[in-house]
Amino acid sequence: MGGGPAGLIAAHYLCRFRRSVACFDDGDSRALRIPLSHNFPGFPNGIGGSDLLHRLLLQLDNAGGHVTAGRVSSIDACDDGFIVRVGSHAVAARTVLLATGTRDVEPEVEGIAAIRERGLLRQCPVCDGFESSGKRIAVIGKGVHGVREAEFLRTYSTQVTLVDVTAWPRRVDSRPSGIVVELADGSHFECDVVYAALGSLPKSSLAARAGAELDGDGNIVVDAHCRTSVPGLYAAGDVVVGLDQLAVAAGHAAIAATTIHNDLRQAAKEASERQVMEQAIGNPAISEAQEELLSRNWSG
Numbered sequence: 001m002g003g004g005p006a007g008l009i010a011a012h013y014l015c016r017f018r019r020s021v022a023c024f025d026d027g028d029s030r031a032l033r034i035p036l037s038h039n040f041p042g043f044p045n046g047i048g049g050s051d052l053l054h055r056l057l058l059q060l061d062n063a064g065g066h067v068t069a070g071r072v073s074s075i076d077a078c079d080d081g082f083i084v085r086v087g088s089h090a091v092a093a094r095t096v097l098l099a100t101g102t103r104d105v106e107p108e109v110e111g112i113a114a115i116r117e118r119g120l121l122r123q124c125p126v127c128d129g130f131e132s133s134g135k136r137i138a139v140i141g142k143g144v145h146g147v148r149e150a151e152f153l154r155t156y157s158t159q160v161t162l163v164d165v166t167a168w169p170r171r172v173d174s175r176p177s178g179i180v181v182e183l184a185d186g187s188h189f190e191c192d193v194v195y196a197a198l199g200s201l202p203k204s205s206l207a208a209r210a211g212a213e214l215d216g217d218g219n220i221v222v223d224a225h226c227r228t229s230v231p232g233l234y235a236a237g238d239v240v241v242g243l244d245q246l247a248v249a250a251g252h253a254a255i256a257a258t259t260i261h262n263d264l265r266q267a268a269k270e271a272s273e274r275q276v277m278e279q280a281i282g283n284p285a286i287s288e289a290q291e292e293l294l295s296r297n298w299s300g
């Protein structure tokens with residue numbers, strides 16, 4: 001589930017493991033909002049989010065995979081895996097990978113869309129704080145999260161202004177010389193870039209309905225192999241607790257896909273051993289003592 005970087009990279013790995021893969025996506029990847037990323041490995045001049053997604057789709061296509069446009073509406077466990085519903089279709093899957101991402105909370109302030117369009121509304125200092133070096137930075141934040149983000153941005157600039165809920169900005173005005181932030185009390189100040197530090201909302205409701213454990217912020221909890229608390233259900237990328245970054249999504253995807261492949265191999269091995277045992281137990285040529293031994297080994 002999900003055709004962002006995590007879903008596409010995992011699907012590519014799984015195709016190369018010669019698995020049958022269905023990848024569904026409803027077209028709202030966070031990566032689409034990246035104007036130019038300078039911290040994704042292998043692109044010395046940076047890469048735009050939509051360009052990256054395009055390349056990942058081509059790579060998946062080369063491995064024989066593709067993405068189906070559609071929104072997954074439910075995942076229900078059944079005897080041999082899951083039933084995934086997309087529109088009027090139901091797809092049976094032995095395993096499901098949730099790579100559904102997260103949604104940034106944007107400040108509800110007049111004029112914010114205009115600064116977003118100019119690439120001056122930022123969500124993640126880890127991604128692009130470096131590009132804000134020496135600039136006048138405004139952080140629109142909430143509580144401790146806002147303070148932490150403002151402190152982090154001091155790595156890049158001495159001119160960081162934190163605007164908390166108490167002085168909630170009324171309007172941001174995008175001008176050629178900079179951005180004018182007008183506060184509720186009528187005062188205003190100028191900056192070059194605005195960071196939103198209002199958190200994000202992980203897209204984990206289907207995971208929760210399927211019984212997967214979430215943390216207090218709604219992120220899916222996984223083990224070191226990207227397994228959720230529900231057998232057969234895996235998760236990768238921004239929807240998982242941790243750093244919301246392209247490189248992390250790629251790393252999770254590689255781990256999750258390899259774990260899925262190995263878990264399926266192990267399940268197939270156990271099923272075939274069980275079948276051999278069952279056939280041996282039903283064979284009259286095998287003595288009663290051997291039968292008992294076999295059945296004891298099997299149940300043990």
Ligand SMILES: Cc1cc2nc3c(=O)[nH]c(=O)nc-3n(C[C@H](O)[C@H](O)[C@H](O)COP(=O)(O)OP(=O)(O)OC[C@H]3O[C@@H](n4cnc5c(N)ncnc54)[C@H](O)[C@@H]3O)c2cc1C
Nearest residue numbers: 002004005006026028029030037072101127237238245246
């Ligand atoms: C403005 C901005 C700039 C950024 N800059 C950088 C940067 O420079 N460097 C960096 O490393 N990271 C950057 N990031 C973060 C990066 O975009 C994310 O870490 C990355 O996209 C996470 O990939 P993902 O596959 O986990 O999630 P996403 O890319 O969000 O993909 C999830 C996909 O799942 C789909 N989906 C969700 N629910 C369903 C459903 N029910 N059915 C079907 N499909 C569903 C969504 O529509 C979406 O397409 C930036 C983010 C933003 C917003």
